[in-house]
Amino acid sequence: MxxxxxxxxxxxxxxxxxxxxxxxxxxxxxxxxxxxxxxxxxxxxxxxxxxxxxxxxxxxxxxxxxxxxxxxxxxxxxxxxxxxxxxxxxxxxxxxxxxxxxxxxxxxxxxxxxxxxxxxxxxxxxxxxxxxxxxxxxxxxxxxxxxxxxxxxxxxxxxxxxGEETDSRPLDPGEREIRRPSPDGEAIDRAVEVLREADRPLVLAGNGAVRTRAAEQLRSLVEMTDIPAVATYMGKGAVSDADDHSLMTLDSGSEDQAERVIDRADTILAVGYDIAEHDPENWNPDGEKRVVHLDFEPAEVYEHYVPDVEVVCDIAHGIEALCGADIGGTDTDWYADLREDLVEEVTGAPTEDDDVTVKNALPLLREAMADEDVLISDVGSHKMAIAKHFPTYDPNTCIISNGLATMGIAVPGAVAADIAVEEDVVAVTGDGGFLMNAAELETATRLDCSFTVVVFRDDDYGLISEKQRDHRDEAFGTGLGNPDFVTFAESFGIDAHRPETWDELGEVLDDAVGGDGVTLVEVPLEPVR
Missing domain, CATH: 3.40.50.970 (Thiamin diphosphate (ThDP)-binding fold, Pyr/PP domains)
Known part of the structure; x- marks a missing residue:
């Protein structure tokens, strides 16, 4: 051929x-x-x-x-x-x-x-x-x-x-699932010893906990031991945020709450954690926390991430081995109040007088989406809000780029997600990331896709402005101009809305998610001063 x-x-x-x-x-x-x-x-x-x-x-x-x-x-x-x-x-x-x-x-x-x-x-x-x-x-x-x-x-x-000729033929892929190593018994024994000695152990669920389909085993572990769990941005959903053991993500809640969650813990069970996701210096600045590293590969060498023990194996099998050991139970008193505060913060719907912010809008979006629906987040200040304040109940239902953290992924990502899954799909983006690949709306309409695009417009590269203001009390080089997004979307032949009240936004999202075709919802944000 x-x-x-x-x-x-x-x-x-x-x-x-x-x-x-x-x-x-x-x-x-x-x-x-x-x-x-x-x-x-x-x-x-x-x-x-x-x-x-x-x-x-x-x-x-x-x-x-x-x-x-x-x-x-x-x-x-x-x-x-x-x-x-x-x-x-x-x-x-x-x-x-x-x-x-x-x-x-x-x-x-x-x-x-x-x-x-x-x-x-x-x-x-x-x-x-x-x-x-x-x-x-x-x-x-x-x-x-x-x-x-x-x-x-x-x-x-x-x-x-x-264009040349060949007599070769395709190779049979055979068994696609490559057998991965079982955990070493001695490493498991040492991990169990470290966890038994902990007063306030905490599971840190990373990308690998979702990627390797180990969520079922991880949920069993936290249920058996009462050890709470936080997730990295890419580990959201490994433990359902509806579970009383979930403390959302490392950055969830207000700044003081986020510090209290990780500061109170004395031992971290890091499951499928890549330091490219979240710098360990942010949660282990003094290197004082004991760490059990459970992953398919050994830990990266980093002074803020020096595990007491490394369990290098198939992640799901490693968790099963921990479940089969006698780790003992954990006193839930040390984190119960944090769980209560976080749930209240991420579920409260906005009132009429609340500012129009991404954080305030997210409860309405969560209410409009089923647990199994898929959110694709672009990169920017809205990504931070989604990571912290968007409860996630199933693995792979909140897709965040946080290794390279690339702007422009949401719209093309939603096209792929709509093709790959049967559930409803929502792309959430800022105005900066949206216009980087907005042309893929044409691809979506040509393929007869059905998903919702939520565009938070602040006429700014908002995350960079925020950081500049933190450092210098002013911002430079971040302001943007934008087209009329409703007219722009309609030029592709898709429905578009710009709700003016919280009630209108809730109604529009309820109608758009699960609707036919592509729908764009523009949410103008309160200007940053």
Whole structure:
């Protein structure tokens, strides 16, 4: 068969249903091979959007999302989304076209060393120079992308290679679930000893607790031991925030409450925690807390994160081993009042006289969404509010980029989420992040997607302004101008609203979430002074 046909047959063998990308001259053979396959090519409006879609698809399904671009500027546009997947531990396979091999040794049109460029942001990447090796390269890319800890891989195919003939055939992926190591008995014994000695133990649930589908085991552990849990931004939902053991996230509540939660704890059981999510210096500044590290890989070396014991194994199996040991019960008095304060703070609906802020709007959004619905958060000041004040009840229902923390992910992420899950989807974004990839609204309408976009407008890069004011009592270089978002959305043929009261906002959200088609809701915020 033709090499491009082999590549697409390999994608079919891996179970790929969608490829998100942009066409290019160097991709001609590959695109027509996709056309004649069971894989659906989804043309998007910007390569960054394609990578974000593959990123969110990978996070929600655990199976590598696939994005495609041409050489040169197409590949450079793909970089940010691929890097986001890599730092957020989301399985993704990026494919880029390249010029013919006869011109790769010299300066030529749109020619960049793309493989070298992708090296720092992928687990593995290669140029497929030989048609007979394509089947092995594709299998390796998917295996490494999906293997714990997952991340991004990259394949480049020169246009002349794509048109050559090959006798190779796709490899059978076989058992996709690679067996992971069971916990070492001695390490479990030491972890149990540390937890028994603790007066105020606290579970810190990270991205890995959600990513490895270990939530069921973690919930059993906190129920058996009464040890409370906080989550990182990417660990939200590992323990339901409806559970009395949940103390929301590390930053939940007002500043003094957040400090009291983590300050009171003397021992941390860190489950699937990556320090890229949340700097340990913020919760262990003096290095005085005892730490049990439970993860698939050893802990990063960092002076504020020096575990007393490391349990390196499959996370779910490690938690099961702790559940089977006699850790004993924990006195709930040390955190019960914190739980009560946090619940009151995150569930109270706004009153008529309350300022229009993201925090005040979130209870109305939470009320409009079912527990299993999926929220995709963009990055900005609204992300901080969502992380702290949006109760999350199931794993993978509040998607936050917090490894690379990339603006512009919400709208393309919602496209991918709508395709990947049956539940309702809501994209929450600020005006800055929204306009970075707002063109993907056209992709959404073309695909007949149904989701809600909530745009908080403050005409500013608000998070940066906030930090500048904290440091200097003034802000510079952060002000924005915006179009009329309602008219802008309607130009795509979608419904749009700008509610003027809290009651109107609640009604609009109730109607939009679960409705047909894409709906945009603009929420103008009170100006920051």
């Amino acid at each position: 033709q090499a491009s046909d082999l590549l697409v047959s390999c994608l079919e063998a891996e179970g790929v249903e969608y490829v998100f990308g942009l066409p290019g001259e160097e991709l001609e053979d590959l695109l027509f091979s996709i056309r004649d396959s069971e894989v659906q090519f989804i043309p998007v409006r910007h390569e960054q959007g394609a990578a974000f879609m593959a990123d969110v698809h990978g996070r929600l399904t655990g199976e590598a999302g696939v994005c495609l671009s041409t050489l040169g500027p197409g590949a450079t546009n793909l970089l940010t989304g691929v890097a986001d997947a890599h730092l957020d531990k989301s399985p993704l396979v990026a494919i880029t076209g390249q010029g013919g091999r006869e011109r790769l040794h010299q300066e030529s049109h749109q020619m960049l060393d793309v493989v070298d460029m992708f090296e720092p942001i992928t687990k593995w990447n290669t140029r497929m120079d030989y048609p007979d090796a394509i089947h092995e390269s594709v299998r390796k890319a998917f295996k490494l992308a999906e293997h714990e800890k997952p991340g991004a891989t990259h394949l480049e195919i020169p246009e002349d290679v794509a």
